[in-house]
Amino acid sequence: MNRNELDALAAHHGLRVDAVESMLAIAEARPKPADLARFGVRTLHLSGVLSVAAGVVFFVAANWIALAVFGRFALVQGVIVAAVALALWRPPPHPVGRYALLLAFVVSGALFALFGQTYQTGADVYELFLSWALLGSVFVVAAHWSVVWAAWTVVLNVALWLFFGARPETGVLWLAFSFWAQETSVSLIVPLLVNIGLWWVCVRLEHTSWASVAPGWLSRFVLACAVAFGTWSGMLVVLRQTEDIGFLGLLATLVVFVLVGWHTLRRRVDVFPLAAIEGSLILLSTTWIAQSIDHFDEVGYFFVLAAWLIVASTVSGHWLMKLVRAWDTPEARA
Amino acid sequence: MRAADLERAMAERGMIAADATPLPFGSAGRPWFVSVVLGGAGWLASLFAFLFVLLLFEPNTPGEASVAGVILLAAGFGLYAAGRDSAFVEQLALALSLAGQFALLYAVGDGTESATATAACATVLSLAVVVAMPNGFAKTLSAVFACIAWSLTIRFGFWGESWFDDPSQTVAFGPALAGWLTIWAPVAVGVLVLVRREAEWMATGARRIARPALTGLLLALALGTWTSEPFAALAFWTPAGEAPTNWLAVWPLLGVAAALFAALCAFRLRHSPMIGVAIAGALLHVMQFYYLLGVSLVVKSYVMLAVGVGLLLAARRLRLSA
Numbered sequence: 001m002n003r004n005e006l007d008a009l010a011a012h013h014g015l016r017v018d019a020v021e022s023m024l025a026i027a028e029a030r031p032k033p034a035d036l037a038r039f040g041v042r043t044l045h046l047s048g049v050l051s052v053a054a055g056v057v058f059f060v061a062a063n064w065i066a067l068a069v070f071g072r073f074a075l076v077q078g079v080i081v082a083a084v085a086l087a088l089w090r091p092p093p094h095p096v097g098r099y100a101l102l103l104a105f106v107v108s109g110a111l112f113a114l115f116g117q118t119y120q121t122g123a124d125v126y127e128l129f130l131s132w133a134l135l136g137s138v139f140v141v142a143a144h145w146s147v148v149w150a151a152w153t154v155v156l157n158v159a160l161w162l163f164f165g166a167r168p169e170t171g172v173l174w175l176a177f178s179f180w181a182q183e184t185s186v187s188l189i190v191p192l193l194v195n196i197g198l199w200w201v202c203v204r205l206e207h208t209s210w211a212s213v214a215p216g217w218l219s220r221f222v223l224a225c226a227v228a229f230g231t232w233s234g235m236l237v238v239l240r241q242t243e244d245i246g247f248l249g250l251l252a253t254l255v256v257f258v259l260v261g262w263h264t265l266r267r268r269v270d271v272f273p274l275a276a277i278e279g280s281l282i283l284l285s286t287t288w289i290a291q292s293i294d295h296f297d298e299v300g301y302f303f304v305l306a307a308w309l310i311v312a313s314t315v316s317g318h319w320l321m322k323l324v325r326a327w328d329t330p331e332a333r334a
Numbered sequence: 335m336r337a338a339d340l341e342r343a344m345a346e347r348g349m350i351a352a353d354a355t356p357l358p359f360g361s362a363g364r365p366w367f368v369s370v371v372l373g374g375a376g377w378l379a380s381l382f383a384f385l386f387v388l389l390l391f392e393p394n395t396p397g398e399a400s401v402a403g404v405i406l407l408a409a410g411f412g413l414y415a416a417g418r419d420s421a422f423v424e425q426l427a428l429a430l431s432l433a434g435q436f437a438l439l440y441a442v443g444d445g446t447e448s449a450t451a452t453a454a455c456a457t458v459l460s461l462a463v464v465v466a467m468p469n470g471f472a473k474t475l476s477a478v479f480a481c482i483a484w485s486l487t488i489r490f491g492f493w494g495e496s497w498f499d500d501p502s503q504t505v506a507f508g509p510a511l512a513g514w515l516t517i518w519a520p521v522a523v524g525v526l527v528l529v530r531r532e533a534e535w536m537a538t539g540a541r542r543i544a545r546p547a548l549t550g551l552l553l554a555l556a557l558g559t560w561t562s563e564p565f566a567a568l569a570f571w572t573p574a575g576e577a578p579t580n581w582l583a584v585w586p587l588l589g590v591a592a593a594l595f596a597a598l599c600a601f602r603l604r605h606s607p608m609i610g611v612a613i614a615g616a617l618l619h620v621m622q623f624y625y626l627l628g629v630s631l632v633v634k635s636y637v638m639l640a641v642g643v644g645l646l647l648a649a650r651r652l653r654l655s656a
Contacts, residue, residue, distance in 0.1 A: 003603060004363030005337055007545055010536045012357045013341075013350045020533040026343050027335055029604055037656035039601045043594060044649035047616065051642030054620055055635045061624075062631035217610060275367040282375055299389045306382035310429055313375030314422040320368045321421075325359070 001027055042095075046147070049099045052079075053106035060110045060117070069118055076111045080104050092144050101143035105151060108136045124168040129159035146215050153198065153218070157225050160191035165232065185242045185249025188233035195226030196256055220272050223260070230256060231280040238288045250284075257281070268327045271320055278316040285312060366607040369471060376425055377475075380432030387433060388440075396445035399437050406434030414469040424469065431472060435459055450490040456483035470546040477550020478558075485517045485562035493582070503580050503628075510581035514588045518558065522595060525551045529599050552608055555596040556615035559589025560622050580628025587637065589619035 006029060010020050024030055031039070056079055060072065067075070086100035109132040116123050133156040140152045164187040168174065180187065202219035205211055233249035236242050242249065257277045264273040289308055293301055337357045345352045364372070387406065393399040410431025417423025438459060443452040460480035464473045492513055493505060505513075528535070528548045535544040554561075593616040600608035623634065 001335055001337060001340065002363065003545065003605065005357075007536060007541050009337060009340065009357050011541065013344075013354060015349070015537055017533050017537045019344075019349045020536045022347065022349055023340065023344060024533060026347075027340050031601060031604070034656065036598075036602065037652060040598065041649050041653045041656065043597060044645050044652065047590070047594060048642045048645030048649060050617075050620075051638050051645060053642075054624075055638035055642055058624060058631050058635035058638055062635060064632050271365065272367050275365075275371050279371045279374065282371070286378070299386060302382045302386035302389065306379045306386055306429060309375045309379035309382065310422070310425045313372050313379070314425045316375075317364075317368055317372045317425070318421045320371070321364065324365060324368070 001029065003029075045095065045099055046102075049103050050106070053103050053110075056107050057110045057113075060114045063117060072114055072118070073111075076107060076114055079107050080111065083107065087142065092142065098143050098145045098148070101139045102145070102148050102151065105136045105139040105143070105148055108132060108139065109155065124162070124170050126159050126162035126166075126168055127171060127173075129155055129162060130173075133159055144213055146213055146218050149213060150218055150221065153222055153225070157191070157195070160194060160229075164188055164191050165229075183236075183242050183244065183246040183249065185233045185236040185246045188229050188236075188249055189252045192226050192229040192233065192253065192256060195222045195229065196260070198222040199226060199260075216270065220270075223273055224276055226256070227276040227280050231283060234280070234284045235287060238284055238291060240291070271323050271327065274323065275316075275320055278320065282309070282312045282316065363470075372425065372428075373471065373475060376428035377432060379425070379429040380436065383429050383433040384436040384440075387437065393437075393441075396441040399441035399444060403434045403437030403439075403441060406430050406437055408434075410434055410472075411467060414467060414472065418468075424471075427469065428472060431463070431467065432475075435463070449495040450487060453483045453486040453490055456480075457487055464547055464550070465543060470542070473543065473546035474550040474553070477547045478554050481521055481551065481554030481558050482562045485558060488513055488517050489562065503582070504578045505580050505582045505628075507581040507584070510584060511588075513582075514559075514585050518555065518588070518592055521551055521555055521558070522592065525555060525596070525599050529602055532603075548603075549608070552596045552600060552605075553611060555592045555599075556608070556612040557593075557618070559585050559592065560615065560618045563622075578628075583623070583626040583628035583634075584637075586619040586623035586626060587641070589622070590616045593619060 006023065006027060009015075009023065013019075015023060056076060060076060064072075083100040083104035087097040087104070090096035090100075092098045092101065109128070112128050112131050112135075115121065116128060133152060136155070137152065140148050143149075162168065163173065163177075165184065167184060167187070169178075177187070177190075199219055199222045202214040202222060205214040206219075230253035234253045237247050237250035257280070260273050261277055264270065286305060286309055290301075290305060293304055296304065341350065341354070341356055344350045345354065383406075387402050388399075391398070391402055393402055407430075410427045410429075410433075413423050413427035413430065417427070435456075439452055439456055442455045443449075446452065457480050460476040460483060463476035464480065467473055467476065492509070493503065525548065528544055528551070535541050593612045596615070597609050597612035600606075600612055620638075623638075624631075629637075
């Protein structure tokens with residue numbers, strides 16, 4: 001039960017302070033001191049490890065001239081070796097092993113950056129992130145932990161954004177994709193599909209022994225990335241910044257949205273995918289209307305846009321809440 | 335546990351009558367993602383509504399803009415009060431009340447030509463909305479806006495009205511720390527008091543203000559330092575020459591601490607989405623710390639390493655004592 005429901009209960013039955021205290025205790029709405037301490041320790045561990053990792057990344061980025069090249073590599077590789085040694089000493093699912101592999105994964109990115117910085121490899125930034133995602137996946141698989149998988153998906157999505165969105169137009173990979181990716185709206189279909197694939201894997205893993213590695217929040221995160229790439233692609237078409245086959249970006253996005261929506265409506269578990277799609281469609285439709293009525297006088301123009309947003313969001317919100325109430329699952333309400 | 339199960343358990347303990355009317359179905363409120371969709375659309379609609387009013391009535395003086403603002407705000411208030419169960423009326427009220435606030439702040443900005451005064455007025459206005467507006471979602475949004483406006487008021491008041499990170503600015507560590515604490519310590523204390531006295535206000539009508547205010551304050555703690563100066567984290571360019579030392583650059587690091595505090599409070603409230611927001615906020619603050627000028631990257635890396643080791647030692651100590 002969430003706090004809104006507990007507030008409503010307290011108000012509905014006119015509970016006094018001691019009764020509210022008892023209600024909170026019965027509903028286990030407050031963690032026990034031991035749970036709180038455990039959460040505190042976990043939070044401190046995670047922030048400590050990430051702070052150390054950030055310290056190493058900042059140090060590499062600072063390009064400090066007082067430390068020679070050998071020293072820099074020794075430092076970064078030393079951290080990775082120490083982290084791997086810790087993970088071997090206390091392998092996952094032991095927390096030491098998990099945190100050590102998280103550190104190793106983040107610092108491996110700093111190592112690739114240091115390599116590029118020192119030897120001026122000419123590699124584009126997307127190559128750094130892609131190498132990081134590919135080679136660092138060893139640590140990710142070994143960690144068997146959703147937090148490290150989340151870090152990996154962030155790195156992968158940055159690589160996808162840099163390659164398919166920012167379009168560096170350099171490197172061997174670009175040569176391979178250039179025939180397909182002449183229009184940004186079309187090339188963005190790839191990161192859309194990659195994230196949809198990851199979402200599909202997360203959904204399929206829900207009832208397996210890997211469920212803890214792909215929890216609901218991670219599946220929502222990758223789906224949100226997919227919807228963001230799809231919206232970007234569709235937006236380019238709506239804004240008429242594409243030519244020839246550029247419309248395929250919008251078409252593919254809409255097809256993917258329909259399939260995800262159909263799957264979600266069939267499962268009747270989590271409303272989040274539909275909310276993400278609704279948000280994207282409101283944005284795309286508002287942009288389309290703004291483009292279509294640009295000959296209106298300004299007063300009418302802003303009135304139509306405001307009215308459309310209010311109506312579209314009302315209808316969406318009404319429908320989503322209807323599903324939340326009808327499905328009534330913990331995922332739908334969270 | 336569902337509401338019906340809880341009511342049954344409460345009836346067994348004699349806390350409520352056995353034949354008490356059960357809580358109506360659907361009292362759980364909106365999930366956070368539905369609120370994000372509605373809030374985002376409502377906010378955008380309010381911008382368009384504000385521009386519509388501005389172009390239609392063409393207010394030439396701050397007084398005329400104020401009148402438009404007050405009318406829009408009053409219309410929003412009236413709609414919220416009258417149409418509590420209508421999603422359409424609620425969205426319309428949100429757009430009108432936000433447009434009214436935009437118009438009032440436009441009037442203040444136009445009249446005073448001071449970003450500090452405008453930010454201070456935005457703080458007061460948002461606090462008034464938190465207390466008076468008869469809608470939880472509007473109260474939550476206003477609590478967040480109040481904290482951001484308060485942050486900008488102190489920032490502009492003490493160190494000038496620069497919107498972006500000013501590379502020539504020099505601020506010593508003491509004033510920078512004092513400034514951040516002036517902004518965020520009252521917010522953190524407010525959160526702590528509300529969390530500790532939750533049962534007391536849940537038992538009174540104060541819950542209608544306290545619950546959305548608490549949600550807004552937690553959001554502000556998690557994201558506030560970053561949101562009150564988001565563009566500084568996008569300073570991918572660097573000015574020529576050595577930038578002078580400016581300890582305002584340490585604010586994002588303090589923002590990380592605030593976000594972690596918000597995560598802990600959210601855990602006490604069993605508010606999982608808020609824990610996620612707080613973690614995302616902490617990471618955004620680290621990114622902002624990386625980009626802010628004023629302290630060299632080498633010093634920042636030492637700071638991060640020292641903080642990391644300190645946190646790991648604190649975790650060990652807490653684990654042993656628990």
